Amino acid sequence: MNFLKRFFQLIGVAVLLLLSILIFTFLRDRHNLMYLNIENNALFHQNTYLIKNVNVIPMSSDTLLRNQMILIKEGEISDISQNIPESDWKVIDGDGAYILPGLIDMHVHVWDEYELGVYLANGVTAVRNLWGQPMHLRMKQAINEEKIIGPLFFTSSPKLTGPVYIGDDNLQMNSPQEAIDKVKEYKLKGYDFIKTYNGLTRDIYDAVIKESRKQGLEIAAHPSSEVPYFYHIENEVVTIEHAEDIVQQPLHYRLDTNKLNEVVALFKSGPNVSFCPTLVVFHNIYRMLMDDSILNSKQLTFMNPLIRKVDSKAQFDRWSQTKSTDATIVNRIKAQHNFHLLAINKLHKAGVNIVAGTDAGIGITPAGFSIHEELNLYKQAGMSNFEVLKTATVNASQTHDFLNNVGTLEVGKIANLIMVENNPLINLEELSKPKSVIIKGRYLSNEVLNSFKNKAMKRENLLMTGLKYLEYLIFE
Known part of the structure; x- marks a missing residue:
């Protein structure tokens, strides 16, 4: 006893x-994380004021409006003009800066609130999280209720996969009825849209599409190899993700230009589905193959500590091992990346709506910073600077209904804006060094943005991230 x-x-x-x-x-x-708390930070309170002496890039058309004033009232754009009475408002002098809509990253994986500040520091004022977990519903609620400052936050459901697609991060559907029940459940929980993933069979996929339509939920699709690629184009999918999946699925890993032309023709002839390339995350494979010290780079300090320790390391080890046994891998990855650029060029010329997404939050692809690399790759694919900017602004706003009130600098839109020193229509690199960012009317100076980055670099939340992921595994 x-x-x-x-x-x-x-x-x-x-x-x-x-x-x-x-x-x-x-x-x-x-x-x-108190530094993101709105109530305790007087800097975040002001959302009504007048900005003068700025050059406006509205993104609603390919134009530049010089020497403008912008009146922001209660977080919305109230007026844009050369003559607004200054005496009635608090005035911020833009000193000849260029102002445009905040960037939208359409494919991210958020692991903690620190990343919200990093997105803002890089001019990203709206994100679409593509792997929904319980913590993301709390983040969204805290942002919507204006308890913390962050980009507009929209999250998918957990990833829906089929019966044979294994992995603790995947939610396997074994029958159409199970899929129907999950879509209903995710609607009730408050997820903004459905994320379909590899492995979904046609009967289960059909059930997801039918029930999503009934529940008023849109779908973002990571293509499933269990159905033809054109299935995702012809059905009610808002965006199709990943350029590499074009190579892996309809092209069967062959860099075949004729087959690519057939895929482009399918996009052109189908419904108005948008394409989210996530070029940077694949290009980072090439970077890992070429740089043995990349895990110690400054870029990786902005990754969540647990992801850096587990996923970044695992991906680096995988490709290092492949390189040691396959002398052709570097050239093959480089060739496929170049083929992705060709695919974007062809899709863009065919009139397909390209929307910028990075897959940030996995591998060596950090939050915020990666959007600038992604946009530069679109430039390499042959887009003009204005066309590149459209992918992260107005193009993105034309996908989901919940993005309709951002993406352009117009009266009545939410005041999600970036202010930069020089014209990004001439030099895209200006976007990576914002003079200030405005989120829902709240003006964040360069000093505040830099403090967001510094906080993220110094975070020690490995255990907390692990607990949140454990919550997902247990409660989904």
């Missing part, structure tokens, strides 16, 4: 110790 008593005492101590560690971890994380 004494042994049993001692045993249960030890169990009790262990449980109390574990609870203490969990509570301490949670409280420390909340304390460290």
Whole structure:
């Protein structure tokens, strides 16, 4: 009996110790994130004022409006003119800067709130999270209720896969009815749209599409190899993700230009589905193959610590091992990347709506910074600077209904804006060094943006991230 008593005492101590560690971890994380708290930061309160002496790039058309004033009232754009009475408003002098709509990253994986600040620091004022978890519903609620500052936040459901697609990060559907029930559940939980993934069979996919239509949920599709590629184009899918999946699925890993032309023709002839290339995440494979020290680069300090320790390391090891056994891998990855650029060129010329997405949050693709690399790749694919900017602004706003009130600088739109020193229509690199960012009317100076980056670099939330992921695995 004494042994049993001692045993249960030890169990009790262990449980109390574990609870203490969990509570301490949670409280420390909340304390460290106070810098994003709107209520406690007077800098975030002002959302009504007049900006003068700015050059406006509205993105509603290929034009530049010089020496303008912009009146922002309660977080919305109220007036754009050369003559607005200054005496009635607090005035911010733009000093000849260029102002345009904030960038929209249409494919991200957010792991913590620190990344929200990093997105803002890079001029990204709206994100579409493509792997929904319970923590993302809380993030969205906190942003919508204006408890924390962050980009407009929209999240998909968890990734829906088929019965044979294995992985603890995938939600396997084994029947059409199970898929119908999940779509209903995700609607009730508050996810903004459905994410379909590889492995969905036709009967299950059909059920997802039918029930999503009934529930008023749109679909973003990572193509499934269990159905023809054109299935995603012909059905009610808002965006199709990833240029590499064109190579992997309809082209069967062959860099075949004739087959690519057939895919482009399918896009052109089908419904108005948009394409989200995520070129940068594939190009980062090439970077890993070429740079043995990349895991120690400054870029990786902006990755979530757990993702950097697990996913970044695993991907680097995978490609390093492949390089050691396959002398052709570097040239093959480079050739496929160049083929992706050709695909974007052809899709763009065919009139397909290209929307910028990065797949940030996995591998060595950090939040925020990667959008500038993605946009530069579109430039390499043959787009003009204005056409490149459209992919992350007005093009994105034409996909989901919930993005209709951003993407252009017009009266009545949400005041999500970037201010830069020089004209990005001449030099896209200007976007990577914003003079200020305005999110829902709140003016964030360069000093504040830099503080967001510094906080993210110094975060120590590996355990907290692990607990949130464990929550997903247990409760989905």
